[in-house]
Amino acid sequence: MSDLLERTVKDANTMNNVKKKGSSVERVLQIVEVLAKSAKPMGVIDLAETLDIPVPSMYRLLNQLQPLQFVQLDLHGKVTCGKRTHDLALDLWKNSPFKAERLAILQQLSAKIGESVGIAVLQDLEVVYIDRVISDWPVQIQLPTGTNIPIWACASGKLLLTQLADNKCERIVEKLSLQALTTHTQTDKKQLMTSIAEVRKTQIGTDNEEFIPGMVACAVPIPNGEQPAFATVFTHSPTVRKSLDELLSYVPVMQEAANELSVILNQEYNE
Structure with missing residues (x-):
């Protein structure tokens, strides 16, 4: 016992x-x-x-x-x-059961624009491509999923900086070490803040050969309800095929795709 x-x-x-x-x-x-x-x-x-x-x-x-x-x-x-934790969140995104739906929307968008498109998010002081659909052109700019790009030198980076409070955005830019990646990279902090202020008004990010010579890009935010956007839809093109102004003419269809993706994101986080 x-x-x-x-x-x-x-x-x-x-x-x-x-x-x-x-x-x-x-x-x-x-x-x-x-x-x-x-x-x-x-x-x-x-x-x-x-x-x-x-x-x-x-x-x-x-x-x-x-x-x-x-x-x-x-x-x-x-x-x-x-x-x-951030890496874990990105891995969950990449392997989400809704990835096929996201890629279907991006594939349709790529067909309309005739260029590569994708989804980007901010990670530390860099932009990361987490979804991407490549166009059918034989000449491609190789920026695969997982590519990290300095926030000051790309369309999505400047756009995602506008989602932060003004004072926080200014503090980050003030501490950045702006390196010239091309002859068009904005290395003057006042000039960069002026560009960011313009993006804040339009909610359209642009890259006019600031990251890679001969490449232009634009980006729009993916709506996030009442909260600031944390992801963008972007497209880029060699200047031999499209100018920046030509890319910007596709902003309305990019915004339509962003709204569709917003619905999927809400499903991902609510289900």
């Missing part, structure tokens, strides 16, 4: 340990989830109160997550999602 009781106590202790471990895992996932949904970095105490986690426990969990790059601290000690 005593052996049975001893085994029962051991089993109960084991279950409690499993429960505690499961609780820790759940808390970690909740931290990442709350940070991913937050429009701005969160203070440790605010994060602890939001999740009803004791502050010392929150510090312990964050200290475990930070070296793994799931979270990071900004200059003010506030918490945001880390590089690994």
